[in-house]
Amino acid sequence: SQTIHQWPATLVQPVGSPLSLECTVEGTSNPNLYWYRQAAGRGLQLLFYSVGIGQISSEVPQNLSASRPQDRQFILSSKKLLLSDSGFYLCAWTRDRDTFSGNTIYFGEGSWLTVV
C-alpha cells in the first residue's frame, strides 16, 4: 500500500531563519506531488506541484521554494522565513501522472510551522 510521510511535524523558527520540510511517498512511482498551506482559520492554498523529478510549478509567488530531487521526495524550503509563513503545511500525492484523471489525492500528516 502507499503511504505518505512528512516531517518535521512541528517546528518553531525565528524570523529570517531557513526552512526545510520534507515529504516522501512510499509504494508508488511517478506520483504527482503537491505542497499546500493552511493559514489559521482559513482554507487550503496550493503552493507548489510537481509532475516529475526537477519539475516544479509555483502557484503563489513568495519566499518559499520547492524541489523534487528524487521521484518520491518533495521538499519545501525557504532561505529566510517571514512571520506570514506561519501555518500548517500539507504534502499531498496522487497516482495520476501529469494531468489529473480521477485518482484520489492523499495528504500527509502535516507540519505546523510557527515563525516567531
Add this chain to the structure above:
Amino acid sequence: AQKVTQAQTEISVVEKEDVTLDCVYETRDTTYYLFWYKQPPSGELVFLIRRNSFDEQNEISGRYSWNFQKSTSSFNFTITASQVVDSAVYFCALILTGTASKLTFGTGTRLQVTL
C-alpha cells in the same frame, strides 16, 4: 476560475442528531471531480469521498451520505446519528480533469458534536 463555497462556518449538534454540510461549487468545465475531506484536531486531511461530474448517483457509506446535484452545483454531505468522533473540520474541494491542476478548497465547516 473554479470556486467552492461552504457557507456554514461552524455547526454544533448534539450526539445522535443528523447534520448536513453544504457545498456549492462553480466551474465552467464539464469534467471535474469533487472531494470531501475530514480534518480532525490532529490536522491531517482524511479522504472521505470523490465523485466525478458524470456520476450523479448519491452515495452512502455507513453513517455518511453524499448528495450530488449538478442542477444546483451542490455536493452536500450528511452525517446520520452524529457522534463525538465526528467533530472535525470538513472540507469540500473541486479539481478539473485533464489538467495538471490543483484542488480548489472551500473554507471548511467546523462540526462540533457534543454529548
